[in-house]
Amino acid sequence: MMQTEKRYLTTKQAARYVGFSFKTLETWRTTGRGPEFLRLENGHIRYELRELDAWLHINRPGQAA
Structure with a gap:
């Protein structure tokens, strides 16, 4: 049986991946809004x-909150 490897990103890497700033991701983390x-x-x-990826799918840019 093959196991899939999970890939983890730092906050800086994740911010770049989702297209928001490091500070925005930090703020969202404290308010429960982010991924x-x-x-x-x-x-x-x-x-x-x-x-x-799941969070981006649900929170596409331009989509009403």
């Missing part, structure tokens, strides 16, 4: 690429 994220034991934040 799902993981907080690692060391406090670092990571975004799973699959979750970013």
Whole structure:
């Protein structure tokens, strides 16, 4: 059985991927508006690429909130 590898991005990488600034992603993280994220034991934040894609699909630019 083949397992798919999960790919995780830093906040900076995720911001570039979704087309918003690092600061915007940070703000959205604190308000619950942005994509799902993981907080690692060391406090670092990571975004799973699959979750970013799902979030982008739902929150396409120009789409009413």
